Amino acid sequence: MEKKSFSSGLLRVKLRDDFILESPIMPASGTFGYGDELVDMIELKYYGAIISKTITLQPRSGNLPERICETSCGMLNSIGLANIGVDRFVREKEVFYSNFHGKRIVNISGSCEGEYLEVIKRLEKCEWVDGYEINVSCPNVDRGGIAFGTDSHVLRSLIGKIRNNTDRFLMVKLTPNVSDICSIAVAVQEAGADAVSMINTLYGAAIDVERKKPALGRVVGGYSGPGIKPVAIALILKVKPELDIPIVGIGGICNGEDAIEFFMAGASAIQIGTAHFSNPAVAKDIYNYLVNYCAKEGISSIEKIVGVALR
Amino acid sequence: MSMSEKIRQNSLPEERKFLDAIIERNECIASETYEMVLLPEIDFPPSKPGQFVNLYLKGIFPRPFSIAGRYGEKEFKILYKVIGKNTEYLSGLQKGSRIKIAGPLGHGFEWKEKEYSGFVLVGGGIGVAPLFYLWDNLKNVEAKKYFFAGFKNSSEIVEPDGLGNILLATEDGSAGYKGTVVDLLEEEIEKFSSPLKIFACGPGGLLKKAVTIANRFNHDIEIALETVMACGMGLCQGCVVKYMAEEGEEFRLVCKDGPVFDGKKIIF
Numbered sequence: 001m002e003k004k005s006f007s008s009g010l011l012r013v014k015l016r017d018d019f020i021l022e023s024p025i026m027p028a029s030g031t032f033g034y035g036d037e038l039v040d041m042i043e044l045k046y047y048g049a050i051i052s053k054t055i056t057l058q059p060r061s062g063n064l065p066e067r068i069c070e071t072s073c074g075m076l077n078s079i080g081l082a083n084i085g086v087d088r089f090v091r092e093k094e095v096f097y098s099n100f101h102g103k104r105i106v107n108i109s110g111s112c113e114g115e116y117l118e119v120i121k122r123l124e125k126c127e128w129v130d131g132y133e134i135n136v137s138c139p140n141v142d143r144g145g146i147a148f149g150t151d152s153h154v155l156r157s158l159i160g161k162i163r164n165n166t167d168r169f170l171m172v173k174l175t176p177n178v179s180d181i182c183s184i185a186v187a188v189q190e191a192g193a194d195a196v197s198m199i200n201t202l203y204g205a206a207i208d209v210e211r212k213k214p215a216l217g218r219v220v221g222g223y224s225g226p227g228i229k230p231v232a233i234a235l236i237l238k239v240k241p242e243l244d245i246p247i248v249g250i251g252g253i254c255n256g257e258d259a260i261e262f263f264m265a266g267a268s269a270i271q272i273g274t275a276h277f278s279n280p281a282v283a284k285d286i287y288n289y290l291v292n293y294c295a296k297e298g299i300s301s302i303e304k305i306v307g308v309a310l311r
Numbered sequence: 312m313s314m315s316e317k318i319r320q321n322s323l324p325e326e327r328k329f330l331d332a333i334i335e336r337n338e339c340i341a342s343e344t345y346e347m348v349l350l351p352e353i354d355f356p357p358s359k360p361g362q363f364v365n366l367y368l369k370g371i372f373p374r375p376f377s378i379a380g381r382y383g384e385k386e387f388k389i390l391y392k393v394i395g396k397n398t399e400y401l402s403g404l405q406k407g408s409r410i411k412i413a414g415p416l417g418h419g420f421e422w423k424e425k426e427y428s429g430f431v432l433v434g435g436g437i438g439v440a441p442l443f444y445l446w447d448n449l450k451n452v453e454a455k456k457y458f459f460a461g462f463k464n465s466s467e468i469v470e471p472d473g474l475g476n477i478l479l480a481t482e483d484g485s486a487g488y489k490g491t492v493v494d495l496l497e498e499e500i501e502k503f504s505s506p507l508k509i510f511a512c513g514p515g516g517l518l519k520k521a522v523t524i525a526n527r528f529n530h531d532i533e534i535a536l537e538t539v540m541a542c543g544m545g546l547c548q549g550c551v552v553k554y555m556a557e558e559g560e561e562f563r564l565v566c567k568d569g570p571v572f573d574g575k576k577i578i579f
């Protein structure tokens with residue numbers, strides 16, 4: 001007998017025929033540790049999928065402090081993809097990922113094509129991984145990261161090669177720091193990706209007026225949180241009509257209403273990032289809001305409102 | 312074994328909770344300094360001195376505060392200094408108000424009673440807060456105990472409950488020894504019988520000097536560090552300090568690996 005989801009399908013979303021989430025909510029990479037950080041504190045059942053922080057071939061220690069700074073409508077970070085590296089990730093996270101109820105997505109990055117492919121190769125051996133999110137949009141590293149995400153030719157080549165090396169669910173995370181995001185999204189689709197997730201952080205910086213210095217050690221970092229929501233919505237509205245593959249919406253989502261906005265703009269699922277810091281139980285709050293919303297609106301599935309604002 | 316137990320076995324030391332708490336007391340006890348007693352709506356997990364709680368107040372980041380004392384299974388207290396928008400807001404909250412909290416977070420102080428002939432607590436300014444809780448916990452320890460507390464001036468002084476050797480310093484000399492608390496420590500520490508363990512909390516300069524003194528006299532030292540924190544619970548990797556591990560220099564998370572560290576391993 002099929003296990004009945006606790007939301008009885010109201011919030012079920014399909015990102016590929018064989019990639020169905022029982023909840024459209026995921027944590028945004030880098031804002032939820034490796035996924036297992038809060039197992040003792042909050043209920044993970046509200047997440048339809050877990051997404052790891054970015055994993056690279058070698059461990060990375062990340063950038064020098066200060067790495068974070070609060071702003072009036074969000075925050076800046078220049079973490080620099082600090083992570084334990086793919087081999088340790090595989091060793092240490094197997095138990096958690098194997099026991100997680102939903103889909104398991106590993107976010108990966110590299111400083112050249114070969115590195116991305118090698119990480120995929122090692123993760124393909126783990127049957128507890130269901131899909132990948134390719135980070136080509138990190139503003140906080142010198143090589144790789146955003147360099148891949150801003151040039152549609154380079155990106156097409158990378159995603160094409162990754163596609164040739166995996167049949168698993170493949171999602172590409174887009175940066176807003178480009179002049180024509182549609183051509184990037186289309187290139188990703190043509191290269192065989194199953195979905196795009198958008199957006200990663202915007203470039204941002206702040207000055208610490210007391211020290212008379214930039215607030216972040218690396219000067220410029222990534223801006224996230226409520227302040228970027230209108231930017232994300234605008235870009236999703238722009239990209240949606242150009243794409244056949246689903247969009248996973250990210251950017252400043254803090255509550256159920258924000259989530260509804262993303263669905264209406266064209267997102268099929270959402271990721272929550274910065275909001276975890278001001279509310280570790282944010283996924284539960286959004287989940288419950290969405291269930292009530294469907295009941296109130298008399299709709300049988302949250303998928304019914306995807307893109308309604310564009311119709 | 313549940314999944315959370317399985318996971319916790321290899322990564323997390325203790326139970327933590329995210330919950331509502333009622334403000335039982337919020338009183339100004341010294342210049343810009345408040346004592347707040349919080350009553351969580353359900354039992355608060357066991358905690359250790361040096362651990363902290365997040366308070367969810369205004370804006371994007373929660374604010375970390377050391378647990379300054381516990382009363383039974385639920386209530387605990389914090390001491391805080393008003394320095395900006397969240398602490399200002401906190402100081403205006405009335406008895407009976409409800410706030411979200413998370414904790415206990417991080418790793419606390421360690422003391423092995425039998426290994427030391429004395430424990431020396433060194434706090435500068437509001438850095439005395441976690442040491443108040445430690446002082447309570449050391450109450451029944453047989454070894455000698457000394458609490459060095461330093462403040463800018465007499466209007467800022469907060470003193471721990473209970474008996475014991477409390478040594479006071481003020482920078483302007485308006486009460487106790489005239490000078491910083493580490494100056495006083497330096498003058499007094501030779502008189503105490505070894506081996507000692509020092510616990511320090513306060514501004515970076517104080518901690519650095521306390522470690523120098525510990526090194527000079529070959530005493531163990533643990534220090535409680537502060538950094539800006541976005542999450543306070545290991546999610547963001549934002550709160551790093553440089554640490555001298557066996558394999559060489561690396562970053563450690565103040566919120567999760569700390570805030571208490573072996574003082575001799577921190578690279579200031």
Ligand SMILES: Cc1cc2nc3c(=O)[nH]c(=O)nc-3n(C[C@H](O)[C@H](O)[C@H](O)COP(=O)(O)OP(=O)(O)OC[C@H]3O[C@@H](n4cnc5c(N)ncnc54)[C@H](O)[C@@H]3O)c2cc1C
Binds near residue numbers: 376395399440570
């Ligand atoms: C583990 C830990 C335990 C702490 N325990 C206590 C405690 O028991 N009592 C207490 O009063 N404070 C404690 N603090 C510091 C407390 O968290 C800050 O005072 C508080 O976050 C300030 O918030 P604010 O919005 O009022 O100030 P803001 O408006 O954010 O900042 C005002 C000024 O203070 C500086 N500042 C901000 N955060 C910190 C910080 N963490 N450390 C030092 N300076 C900071 C800012 O750079 C700015 O110049 C602790 C911090 C940590 C990391």
Ligand SMILES: Cc1cc2nc3c(=O)[nH]c(=O)nc-3n(C[C@H](O)[C@H](O)[C@H](O)COP(=O)(O)O)c2cc1C
Binds near residue numbers: 030053079138
């Ligand atoms: C502290 C921090 C660390 C992040 N680390 C990563 C990362 O490792 N990989 C990645 O793809 N995105 C990373 N991001 C970007 C987020 O996943 C997300 O795209 C962005 O924060 C926008 O969403 P939000 O406004 O909900 O936070 C990070 C964001 C923050 C705030």
Ligand code: FES
Binds near residue numbers: 542546547548565567
């Ligand atoms: S504050 Fe987020 S990891 Fe420490």
